[in-house]
Amino acid sequence: MAQAEEKKWELNGYVKGLQATSFTDLDSITTNSLLHNRLNFRWYPSDSWKVGIEVRNRLFVGDQITANPLLTGIEDDGIIDLSANIVEKKDVLLNTTLDRFWAQWQGTSWQVTLGRQRVNWGVDRIFNPNDIFNAYSFIDFDYEERPGSDALRVQYFKDTDYTLDMAVKITDDPDELIAAALYKFNKWNYDIQLLGGVYKRDIVAGAGWAGSIKNAGLKTELTYFRNYQNFAGDPGTFISSVSVDYALPNSLYLYGAYFYNSSGANQNAIENLVSINLDVKNLSPFTHNFFAQLSYEFSAITNLAMNILYSPTDNAVFINPSLNILMGEQFDLSIISQSLFGNTNNYDLLFNTIYTRLKWNF
16 A cells, blocks of 8 residues: 655644723723634654744724824834735734744754744743743733744754753844843752853853652743843842642642742833833843733633732732633633732722633634
8 A cells, every 4th residue: 555645844823812801990892803823834854854834914993003103003023024014994904924934944953943933941831031042921921922033043952861952043233133042950859050151241041940840840041141241330130930730639639839030020010011012131020020820620621710820029920810611622722811900008009901712723
């Protein structure tokens, strides 16, 4: 019998409908809708080569078009802007963005990837000080693929002993240059990584590890930045995260994390939590951040979770409950709420949004 021809390409993706209702009181209710489509294409021209192209198409409808001027100016920070507004009206905006476009060569011990890709060096779930190429915010729950970078990445694998990962962000702006190497190995039953290089105008050095203490998982990331043009005068920025998680036999999952940012503010920073110009050096506007998550699987198809972020700065409290229901193999329904409370003297409700999301995978 003739052997079936190996598939040379594949296409998958999803369509999501997201309905948002925001308010701080009954006199300030706004509604917004988002139709989000993603297409993931892979081409395999040979056993050693692979090409990836991924596109996200978003149709925004509602008050957000005029309330958020950043929407009409959507653009990526790559060397070429691969984002375009196809339709742009007062209450309707259609944007398409090519956020993955890469070619990859795979050898016995080497892997080389060139193009728009995600260089993921973080080991933790919420705060990733080691993720210097493409930082992300856990508040942006609807972008599970997370941002990418225009980069050249070279990886060397030595069996299971160690991995050497080197990457350079492709840019024509020296202030945006990122070039670093990460060395990863296993010791004492811990996955340990060390990184060093240049981050924009800073020298960067960091470390991370992931393992367990008895039945509890332990993850830590540390990164230090210091301006190399003003090395003596710059005190540098130190960011770190440590987390512990534990899964109980009754399907209850517990997660706790602490994130420290030496450049974070100690007052009047709460509004920057959601309007922050995201950067790995500024994953949170606060110096001290405490995060907790509790989730419970009622069944194989239903999960209830509660996320809480607290900072003593401005008495900031971010509350994020969610309910996720699998509706067959291709559909899932999510109900998500995000609320931010805080002020210097009391707990004011600064914003509150309730999301309903239906997702179809294909």
